[in-house]
Amino acid sequence: MSFDVRVARVVKRFPSGAHVLTAIDDLSFDVPAGAAVAITGPSGSGKSTLLHLIGALEPADAGTITVGPLELTTLHRRQLPDYRRRIGFVFQRYHLLSALTVLDNVVAPTLPYRNPRDPTNRARELLDAVGLAGRERALPAELSGGEQQRVAIARALIGDPGLLLADEPTGNLGAATGAQILDLLLQLRRERGMTILLATHEQHIAARCDRLIRLGGGRVVEDLNLTDGEDPALTLRRVGGLRL
Numbered sequence: 001m002s003f004d005v006r007v008a009r010v011v012k013r014f015p016s017g018a019h020v021l022t023a024i025d026d027l028s029f030d031v032p033a034g035a036a037v038a039i040t041g042p043s044g045s046g047k048s049t050l051l052h053l054i055g056a057l058e059p060a061d062a063g064t065i066t067v068g069p070l071e072l073t074t075l076h077r078r079q080l081p082d083y084r085r086r087i088g089f090v091f092q093r094y095h096l097l098s099a100l101t102v103l104d105n106v107v108a109p110t111l112p113y114r115n116p117r118d119p120t121n122r123a124r125e126l127l128d129a130v131g132l133a134g135r136e137r138a139l140p141a142e143l144s145g146g147e148q149q150r151v152a153i154a155r156a157l158i159g160d161p162g163l164l165l166a167d168e169p170t171g172n173l174g175a176a177t178g179a180q181i182l183d184l185l186l187q188l189r190r191e192r193g194m195t196i197l198l199a200t201h202e203q204h205i206a207a208r209c210d211r212l213i214r215l216g217g218g219r220v221v222e223d224l225n226l227t228d229g230e231d232p233a234l235t236l237r238r239v240g241g242l243r244l
């Protein structure tokens with residue numbers, strides 16, 4: 001199952017010395033279920049903040065965010081962990097637990113909850129799906145950056161999320177490995193039907209998505225559909241002409 005995402009007139013401010021900084025400024029957009037959307041924009045334009053708000057890691061100051069059937073502002077604080085379990089997160093720095101094996105890292109998000117089924121088999125299936133069958137007992141430090149990000153992706157999928165939020169998931173990887181990671185995410189999206197929102201600085205990554213939303217100063221400054229059936233090289237040129 002995949003979630004649609006509706007962001008309506010959202011504002012997020014942070015205290016900044018004696019001032020207040022508006023990181024997200026009356027932002028609105030809709031994403032249909034199953035889309036893969038690149039969120040781009042210069043440093044400080046609000047990409048990470050937007051993903052944090054949609055992931056309910058922080059509250060918005062105004063506006064509404066609706067993910068699938070849930071409007072986040074109406075959720076009680078006690079309901080937020082349950083919501084976050086239904087969302088997958090992938091970060092630039094993987095954030096794997098270094099003392100745990102690959103398999104245990106993938107299982108870890110399920111540990112606070114009582115599981116009717118043993119999550120280990122599911123974790124093995126996911127490691128197979130991300131191309132890491134046979135590496136279950138390795139420690140993160142024994143893996144390459146791309147392999148560690150594959151573990152992080154398997155971990156993000158253990159709760160069967162309807163939405164995957166990825167913050168610069170290829171930012172620590174070389175271009176070829178980054179492209180492989182994005183292809184993997186898009187393949188998993190096709191197989192599982194989840195929605196993907198992905199913050200990136202990289203044109204070649206953004207160009208592989210269905211749509212590009214460029215932020216500037218916490219607002220949408222460009223919203224491009226990239227799925228009109230054109231040649232991928234042409235899409236890259238089109239996106240490459242933009243300042244991300």
Ligand SMILES: Nc1ncnc2c1ncn2[C@@H]1O[C@H](COP(=O)(O)OP(=O)(O)OP(=O)(O)O)[C@@H](O)[C@H]1O
Nearest residue numbers: 014015021023041042043044045046047048049050
């Ligand atoms: N917790 C915070 N406290 C104060 N200011 C913050 C906080 N988080 C973000 N900001 C500010 O909000 C603005 C948007 O930050 P954000 O991290 O969302 O940008 P970004 O587009 O993800 O940048 P980058 O590409 O560098 O990661 C920036 O000016 C940042 O300094």
